[in-house]
Amino acid sequence: MSGVFSPSRAQIKERTLRTDKWWLQPLATFGVLFSFVIYATFRAFEGDYYYKDHLISPFYSPCLSEACVDEAVIGGFAPISAQIFNFPLSPALIILIFPLGFRMTCYYYRKAYYRAFWMSPPACAVAEPHKKYTGETRQPLILQNAHRWFFYAGLIFNVILTYDAIISFKNKDGEWGAMSVGSLVLVFSAAMLWMYSLSCHTCRHTIGGRLKHFSKHPIRYKAWTTISRLNHSHALFAWISLFAVAFADIYVRQVASGAWTNFYFFE
Amino acid sequence: MARKVNLRIWRGDSNSGALQNVEVEANEGEVVLDVIHRVQATQMGDLAVRWNCKAGKCGSCSMEINGKPRLACMTRMSSFEEGEEITVTPLRAFPVIKDLVADVSFNYKKAMEIPAYEHPADLGPGEARMEQIDVERSQEFRKCIECFLCQDTCHVIRDHEENKKSFAGPRFFIRIAELDMHPLDMLKNRKRTAQEEHGLGMCNITKCCTEVCPEHIRITDNAIIPMKERVVDVKYDPARWLGSKIRRREG
Numbered sequence: 079m080s081g082v083f084s085p086s087r088a089q090i091k092e093r094t095l096r097t098d099k100w101w102l103q104p105l106a107t108f109g110v111l112f113s114f115v116i117y118a119t120f121r122a123f124e125g126d127y128y129y130k131d132h133l134i135s136p137f138y139s140p141c142l143s144e145a146c147v148d149e150a151v152i153g154g155f156a157p158i159s160a161q162i163f164n165f166p167l168s169p170a171l172i173i174l175i176f177p178l179g180f181r182m183t184c185y186y187y188r189k190a191y192y193r194a195f196w197m198s199p200p201a202c203a204v205a206e207p208h209k210k211y212t213g214e215t216r217q218p219l220i221l222q223n224a225h226r227w228f229f230y231a232g233l234i235f236n237v238i239l240t241y242d243a244i245i246s247f248k249n250k251d252g253e254w255g256a257m258s259v260g261s262l263v264l265v266f267s268a269a270m271l272w273m274y275s276l277s278c279h280t281c282r283h284t285i286g287g288r289l290k291h292f293s294k295h296p297i298r299y300k301a302w303t304t305i306s307r308l309n310h311s312h313a314l315f316a317w318i319s320l321f322a323v324a325f326a327d328i329y330v331r332q333v334a335s336g337a338w339t340n341f342y343f344f345e
Numbered sequence: 346m347a348r349k350v351n352l353r354i355w356r357g358d359s360n361s362g363a364l365q366n367v368e369v370e371a372n373e374g375e376v377v378l379d380v381i382h383r384v385q386a387t388q389m390g391d392l393a394v395r396w397n398c399k400a401g402k403c404g405s406c407s408m409e410i411n412g413k414p415r416l417a418c419m420t421r422m423s424s425f426e427e428g429e430e431i432t433v434t435p436l437r438a439f440p441v442i443k444d445l446v447a448d449v450s451f452n453y454k455k456a457m458e459i460p461a462y463e464h465p466a467d468l469g470p471g472e473a474r475m476e477q478i479d480v481e482r483s484q485e486f487r488k489c490i491e492c493f494l495c496q497d498t499c500h501v502i503r504d505h506e507e508n509k510k511s512f513a514g515p516r517f518f519i520r521i522a523e524l525d526m527h528p529l530d531m532l533k534n535r536k537r538t539a540q541e542e543h544g545l546g547m548c549n550i551t552k553c554c555t556e557v558c559p560e561h562i563r564i565t566d567n568a569i570i571p572m573k574e575r576v577v578d579v580k581y582d583p584a585r586w587l588g589s590k591i592r593r594r595e596g
Contacts, residue, residue, distance in 0.1 A: 081504035086440035088355055088447075089362050095432050096412030185550055185570050192549050199500040202553035203412055203437075211505045213547030220546070223581040226574075279566070283574035291528050293476040309566065 082205050093205040100201035107194035114324060118174070121327055125168035128327075130334035132248045133260040135327045136267055140238050143169035152238070173235075180232040181320070183225035185279045186313045229280045236271050243268040249345040258342045260329060267319075267326035274319035277308035347372045350422065352384065354392070355434040358443050364432065371422045378406050378417035381433065381445070393444035401559055404492030408445050409434045414494040414557045438496060438503040451502075452493050455513045458543070459520050463532040479528040485567060486523040488560040489516065495554035495564060501547050512544035515554035515564050521545075522568035525575060540576045545569070 082090070094100070121137050128138035129150040141150040145160035146169050158172055181187050192198050199206040214222050243264040249256035275281060286302030289295055308315075332338035350371045353364040367388055371380050378396055385392045397405040399418045406417040411432050425431055439447040464473070495515040496502065502509050513521075521543065525535045539545040550573075554564045562568075578585045 080506050082437045084440075084506045086359055087437055088435050088441040089357065090355065090364070090434060090437065094412045095409065095434065097429075097432075098411075188549060189551050192551050198549060199504065199551065199553070202498050202551075202556050203409065203414060203503070206500055206504045208504075211501060211508065211547070213501060213544075213549050215544075215546040219549075223573075223577050226577060226582065279570045280574060283571060287571050288575060288578060290479075290526065292478045299478060 094203055100204055104194040104200050107190050122170040122174050123168055127331045127334040131250045132245050133330050134242050135330040136239050136323050137170045137327045139242050141169045142172050176231040180228035183222050183228055186316045226280045229278055232275050236275055239268045256345045258340045260340045263326050263329045267322040270319035270322040274315040277312040277315050281305055282309050351430045353432040356444050359441055375422045376418055377410055377420040393446045395446045402490055404490035407436055407492045407494050414497045416559050419559055436497040449493050452496055455517050459517055460532055462524055462530050465529055465531050473529055475528050482526050483523040485562055486519040488562055494557045498553040498557045512547050519564055519568040522572045536575045536579045539572055545572055
């Protein structure tokens with residue numbers, strides 16, 4: 079008998095005496111994240127419907143595979159084989175590790191999935207079901223410390239997705255000055271990804287959090303203060319950016335498959 | 346206006362115990378501690394409860410109210426629905442002494458394990474100077490009233506008694522962060538010892554400590570995560586490690 083049922087503690091047989099709906103939040107988190115994982119896995123393996131008329135899905139950008147349609151490749155740079163061990167390799171699978179790694183190691187998502195998926199703990203003051211716990215001190219969870227490397231990679235992706243959003247202001251003939259619903263969807267997705275990255279705890283640390291003397295670094299202090307303010311809403315940006323990226327992919331997929339028409343405000 | 350409320354109070358000691366029902370009067374403006382005192386005065390004369398300031402500043406009346414770690418003196422009776430049963434137990438992460446009193450001495454042992462502030466050798470008494478922006482981060486952590494609600498709710502020790510020997514807990518992570526961010530503290534290796542001796546790596550940042558803090562200290566965001574990032578600087582980031590060797594920065 080361990081934990082709250084240890085012999086020295088108050089003898090109470092219930093795992094928790096909470097009377098509120100403490101299970102609602104982890105359940106909702108589980109539902110949303112699991113749905114996203116299922117959808118993202120399906121899309122990552124689908125390998126199609128990711129480009130149409132200067133709209134590229136964020137799941138497939140940058141498109142680095144030889145299998146990519148020419149228009150989706152930035153600067154003709156597509157050095158990776160379209161097959162691996164004679165199996166077709168979807169362009170999304172090549173790059174997905176970076177945004178996935180960034181979110182998996184994110185301090186906010188860690189809280190969310192430790193609670194919702196691993197129930198460690200399911201909610202505050204609700205006993206967890208595991209007999210042993212070593213936290214993030216051993217493999218594989220010690221790899222959570224790689225968050226900053228995924229953060230740096232995430233910044234590169236943000237630049238690329240911002241480029242994609244700008245490119246979407248071209249019309250079907252490749253001329254600048256057009257704007258469609260797809261442009262707005264990609265702009266919103268890129269903007270939310272920037273907000274998510276900039277409000278990140280690692281960003282806050284890198285910008286100035288690691289300093290001992292703010293007074294000797296006034297510019298970094300100012301930047302740290304701004305990032306700290308954004309950091310208050312990091313969880314919000316984490317969710318909005320997740321939905322924004324998923325919706326951008328859905329939108330491009332529907333347009334590319336012909337199910338939806340991309341409405342142009344002006345061409 | 347007075348009303349009757351139903352309380353379930355845990356009564357017992359380290360050998361045995363159970364929840365006991367009691368009906369008691371509650372008046373407008375009262376808090377849970379007032380009602381417990383009324384029970385003590387009228388129905389359970391030997392009920393053990395620890396309290397002191399009744400103003401949310403001493404951290405003595407920590408207990409669990411409807412399963413949530415709370416200060417009894419800061420939990421208003423008006424926050425409960427009419428007719429709602431209110432369950433009051435001692436802190437469930439620590440050994441019970443009697444009734445609502447838990448043995449929190451674990452925390453004092455952990456406090457002694459944290460190395461104290463180390464003053465610069467070249468500065469005499471009264472010569473230390475610090476700018477406000479250099480100390481304001483640490484000042485948030487000085488608001489701690491040592492109620493140990495954060496320690497109580499932390500599942501690392503609440504659900505795993507065996508972790509108590511190797512895990513200092515959120516209250517002491519804010520102490521370590523306070524000292525590590527202190528502009529004049531000269532002690533090296535605070536980051537490494539936070540990870541290797543005080544169990545920072547065991548925290549999986551589920552933020553329960555922040556949720557229960559009556560002083561609203563952002564324990565996870567402002568102390569634990571910054572300390573985890575500082576640990577990454579010295580233990581898991583080869584680029585930073587190399588930089589610290591070349592440029593002789595603090596490691």
